[in-house]
Amino acid sequence: MKFPLYFSKKIAFSKDNKNNLSRVIVFIGRLSVALGVIVSLITVSTGLGSKKAIKERMADFSGHISIKSKQSNNSYNSSILSSDGLQINKIKALPDVATTQSYVSVSGILRNEHNFAGIIFKGVGKDFDAERFKKFLIEGTTPKASEIGYDSGICISKKIANDLNLKVKDSIVAIFSKENQSPIYRKFEVVGIYKTDIKMIDDLFIIGGINHARKIQGMKDGEVGGVDVFLKNINNIDEDAPKIDELVGYKNYTVKATDEYPQIMDFIAIFDTNIALIIVIMLVVVVINIVMVLLILIIERTNSIGMLKTLGASNGQIRAIFINYTLLIMIPGLIIGNIIGLGFLLLQKYFGIIQLNPENYYLSVVPVDLNLLYILGISLGMLIVSAISLILPSYLISKISPVKAIKYN
Template identity: 75%
Template sequence: MKFPLYFSRKIAFSKDNKNNLSRVIIFIGRLSVALGIIVSLITVATGFGSKKAIKERLADFSGHITVKSVKSNSSYNTSILDNQGLDLKKIQELPDVESVQKYATVTGIMRNKHSFAGVIFKGVGKDFDSVRFKKFLTEGKIPIITEKGYNNGVAISQKIAGDLQLKLKDSIVTVFSTADQKQIYRKFEVVGIYKTDIKMIDDQFVIGDINHVRKIQDMKPEEIGGIDIFFKNVNDIDKDFPEIEKLIGYKNYAEKATDKFPQITDWISIFDTNIALIIIIMLIVVIINIIMVLLILIIERTNSIGLLKTLGATNGQIRATFINYTLIIMVPGLLYGNIIGLGLLLLQKFFGIITLNPENYYVSTVPVDLNPLIILAISAGILIISGFALIIPSYLISKISPVKAIKYN
């Protein structure tokens, strides 16, 4: 074992530290490190968790990537998807693709004696990913679509149900307008109620049979308004988007889930800035505290430094000794910080103790994303950066004269 590491361990675990100033200094150092780890873990886990949760909610409702006809533009009344150049089979065979579902949408007005609500009726087919949608259900079930005849069951949002005072098994009349401005009335039964916590979705969307949309839009039985493509991992959107664009034909266009609601995308992009800012602030606080600990320890052990120099130890060896000593002091702080930080995050993850207003934050509880690599990176990063930050102040040791140090009291 090299001399600096050996001697630093002897000092760190010496019983003398329990009865002098070192005990207080060591406690302050460990406390600052623990608090830095706790705040950093909570910031990163909740920040990344919120980004991931919001992206997944957007994507799980309407597809990670949606393909529509260029004629649709921004209209909610979808135009017929062009089959020329569209290779649905190859899209489904892409490694990252989990499922593909067909749909068509049309706008309408739901009304009863209590009130009315403008809605987007999203007609889905027998390939509807009901398992993915099930997480949003709060009551009832998902309409079973066979595309044979017309299924009058619909799933409406909790917001629409509240506005129209609807409950399961209630009937509701919806008015649609055709291309030639004729009004078509449809009577639906509420079989399911969902909640995504995304206001732009919950305020508008109704899920039902695609055959109703085909009838209203005068579409043929095999025609559709678009396809929703779901990936196994939401983070694959950007990677696979160029490949999807090659397989949809030039008369159709692809749209990412994160691009459908730009105001939400802009909002969650702020998380990256906030996370970086908080991490930097906490790192600065930890480094300042650790440097203060090092300087005070050097001053307190001036006699020992003088003695080591008299015995032939070089300035480099003594500096390494005190840097190792300070880093050893940090280790319990890292350990306790991780235990407390991860403990708090696990409580939030499994019990959802802290709640949020979904109208402002798009989620009802603070989401947590526990990535082991990031957790390790935070601890290792603080330890490594602190080690480098201690090099410059450790040069104070070279200014200490052995003769004066031995006389120092």
């Protein structure tokens, strides 16, 4: 073992070290490190967890990438998806594609004696990914996704259910209008109530049978208004979108879920800035405190420095001793910070202690993303940054004269 590291361990774990004047400053240094780790862990895990949760909620409801007809002109009323150049089988065969589902959407109004609500009726067929949708269900079941006949079951959001005073098994009339035609009335039964916490979805969308939407839109059997493509990993959406776009034909186009709700993406972008800002602040606080610890230790142990120089230790060796000593002091703070931080995050992950207002945050519970890489990176990053920041103040040791240091009391 090298002399500086050996000597650092001896003085760091010495019993005599517990009653000296540096005890309070060492405690403050460890406390600052522990708090820095706790705040950093919570910031990174909840920030990244929120970004991931919001993106997944958007994508799991309406598809990571949606294929639409250019004739729809961004309207909620679907136009017939062109089959020219559309290669669904090749899209399904892409490595990152999990599944696809067809749909037809049409705008309308739900009305009863209590109230009315503007809605987007999204008709789904036999390829509807009911398992993926179940995570949003809070009551009832998903509609029967069949393309045979006209199933009257619909799934509405909790927001619409509250506005219209509806519950599962209640009936409701929907009114759809088309240009130059009389209004079309349809009677539905509420079979399920869902909640995504994303206002733009919960305020508008209801899920029902595709044949109702086809009939209203004047489409034939087998015709669809769009295809939702679900990916295995939402982080690959920017890479996969161009590949899918090449397989939809020139009469159709693709829309990423991250582009369909730009206001939400602008909100998510704030997380990156906040995470970076808080991490920088925590690093600055930790570095200032650790540098203060080093300087106090140097002043307090001036006599020891003089003795080491007299015995032949070089300035570089003594500096290494004190830098190692200071870093060893940090380790208990890092351990305690990780234990407390991870303990709090695990409680939040499995019990959802902290709630949010979905009207403002698009989530009802603070989500947690426990990524081992980030957890280790925070602790190692603090150690590395602290070690680098200690190099300059450690040069104070070279200014200490052995003769004067030995006399120093």
